[in-house]
Amino acid sequence: VDAALVSAVGAEHVLTDPDLRAAAEVDWTGRWRGACRAVVRPGSTEEVAAVLRICADAGVPVVPQGGNTGLVGGSVPVGVPGAVVLSTRRLDALAPVDATGTVVAGAGATLAAVQRHARAAGWAFGLDWAARDSATVGGAVATNAGGLRVLRWGPARAQLVGAEAVLASGAVLSRVDGPVKDSTGYDLSGLLCGSEGTLGVLTRVRLRLVPPLPAERAVALVGVDGVPAATGLLAAARRALPGLAAAELVGAAALALALRLGLPAPLDAEWPAYVLLETAGAGALDDLTAALAEAPGVGDAVLAGDAADRARLWRYREEVTPAISAAGVPIKLDISVPADALPAAWEALPATVSALAPGAQVVLFGHLAESNLHVNMLSVPADREPAVVEAVLRLVAGAGGSISAEHGIGRAKARWLGLTRSAAELAAMRAVKAALDPAGLLNPGVLLAGS
Numbered sequence: 334v335d336a337a338l339v340s341a342v343g344a345e346h347v348l349t350d351p352d353l354r355a356a357a358e359v360d361w362t363g364r365w366r367g368a369c370r371a372v373v374r375p376g377s378t379e380e381v382a383a384v385l386r387i388c389a390d391a392g393v394p395v396v397p398q399g400g401n402t403g404l405v406g407g408s409v410p411v412g413v414p415g416a417v418v419l420s421t422r423r424l425d426a427l428a429p430v431d432a433t434g435t436v437v438a439g440a441g442a443t444l445a446a447v448q449r450h451a452r453a454a455g456w457a458f459g460l461d462w463a464a465r466d467s468a469t470v471g472g473a474v475a476t477n478a479g480g481l482r483v484l485r486w487g488p489a490r491a492q493l494v495g496a497e498a499v500l501a502s503g504a505v506l507s508r509v510d511g512p513v514k515d516s517t518g519y520d521l522s523g524l525l526c527g528s529e530g531t532l533g534v535l536t537r538v539r540l541r542l543v544p545p546l547p548a549e550r551a552v553a554l555v556g557v558d559g560v561p562a563a564t565g566l567l568a569a570a571r572r573a574l575p576g577l578a579a580a581e582l583v584g585a586a587a588l589a590l591a592l593r594l595g596l597p598a599p600l601d602a603e604w605p606a607y608v609l610l611e612t613a614g615a616g617a618l619d620d621l622t623a624a625l626a627e628a629p630g631v632g633d634a635v636l637a638g639d640a641a642d643r644a645r646l647w648r649y650r651e652e653v654t655p656a657i658s659a660a661g662v663p664i665k666l667d668i669s670v671p672a673d674a675l676p677a678a679w680e681a682l683p684a685t686v687s688a689l690a691p692g693a694q695v696v697l698f699g700h701l702a703e704s705n706l707h708v709n710m711l712s713v714p715a716d717r718e719p720a721v722v723e724a725v726l727r728l729v730a731g732a733g734g735s736i737s738a739e740h741g742i743g744r745a746k747a748r749w750l751g752l753t754r755s756a757a758e759l760a761a762m763r764a765v766k767a768a769l770d771p772a773g774l775l776n777p778g779v780l781l782a783g784s
């Protein structure tokens with residue numbers, strides 16, 4: 334197999350040395366660590382097809398990997414003996430932006446590269462989050478990722494016009510050329526969105542770009558005395574600010590961790606929760622100031638109009654994930670609930686965890702507009718982990734929510750997918766998997782437990 338892989342992509346792109354493989358064998362959080370026979374880095378769709386054919390013939394499992402910033406253990410070869418990690422990082426070509434504002438990007442292009450490319454053509458890319466310099470557009474589509482601009486532009490699925498992918502057999506599906514309007518049967522590109530590397534390897538994606546946000550913007554970091562106040566503030570901001578572009582929620586424990594990285598306290602007093610709002614458009618700072626003066630629930634606030642000050646305020650949100658990792662290896666869950674269930678879930682989550690793991694620290698933050706909470710738990714004893722995760726996910730399912738709002742299911746939550754997807758849905762997913770990857774070689778153990 335290794336010799337065939339070398340002849341397909343070149344010896345310098347088949348990494349078998351343990352030191353060279355190491356970074357691809359552990360995830361961003363350090364929680365998921367495995368081993369592979371080789372990291373293979375094809376440089377074209379044809380090379381991806383050749384790699385997958387070689388692996389199919391030899392019965393070798395394949396773990397697709399983009400930027401390896403995923404947070405659910407789906408990008409690393411854990412419990413998949415003899416697997417190949419197929420890195421998409423060399424598939425990073427960007428075609429010119431077309432007249433309709435779409436662009437065909439290599440799956441291995443980073444979010445930041447697509448953002449820069451879009452900007453240079455007078456457009457913007459609707460996806461953005463803190464891992465922008467490493468996360469790839471292929472990974473974003475594979476997980477149907479969301480991020481900081483979902484409020485305005487929707488998740489990865491909403492940016493996707495079409496995809497090119499290689500199936501486990503080596504067959505290539507390509508829907509990245511031609512008209513943007515297409516009504517010819519099954520949406521195979523849409524099916525690949527959120528498939529987490531279990532149905533095919535995305536090689537190129539055609540993305541719908543968006544108009545750039547106006548340069549005039551304002552950001553506020555608002556201290557609130559609880560989540561009901563935060564949701565009331567958001568409702569008022571939505572009505573008052575047509576240019577509203579972000580609404581993020583940071584709990585007190587999350588902010589405290591971010592401050593440990595050296596940020597100064599943002600407000601004079603501490604608050605149970607903080608809301609970060611961003612609005613864009615002419616008069617943004619005045620509009621935001623006026624909206625906060627009228628809105629209910631504002632305890633205290635700091636506002637910023639110029640770019641450097643806005644970036645400073647954004648750090649209180651963006652440094653939370655790195656700060657949690659600096660504090661330990663967290664259990665990470667990414668849940669959403671119906672909007673009216675958010676305050677109760679926020680209260681119940683720490684209590685649910687403490688009941689099973691009294692010494693645990695629960696750190697909550699997330700995307701307020703979608704009631705999407707990142708539930709991070711530190712210091713949970715290893716023998717309590719499954720019970721804690723299950724209790725949290727059952728709480729969310731009971732509230733009518735989703736056990737993954739944007740990170741995907743990965744390995745971390747595969748066994749709980751049935752909490753929020755019906756038996757009929759799971760059977761349909763398994764049927765699709767069996768049809769496209771009958772030998773189960775693509776990302777075994779991810780998304781569908783036992784796949």
Ligand SMILES: Cc1cc2nc3c(=O)[nH]c(=O)nc-3n(C[C@H](O)[C@H](O)[C@H](O)COP(=O)(O)OP(=O)(O)OC[C@H]3O[C@@H](n4cnc5c(N)ncnc54)[C@H](O)[C@@H]3O)c2cc1C
Pocket residue numbers: 361396397398399400401402403404407408421440441461462463464467468469470471472473474475476477478479480481529530531533534535536654655739740743776779
């Ligand atoms: C600091 C930080 C902040 C984050 N913030 C957010 C956020 O706000 N919103 C959000 O949604 N996510 C966020 N994430 C999670 C992560 O960035 C996303 O899940 C991202 O989409 C993963 O992209 P990636 O290229 O790193 O994929 P990887 O981590 O390499 O892979 C993720 C999954 O996709 C599969 N995959 C990757 N590329 C392909 C491909 N070409 N074809 C088929 N399958 C593929 C992998 O097998 C794996 O299952 C954050 C992560 C970090 C570290």
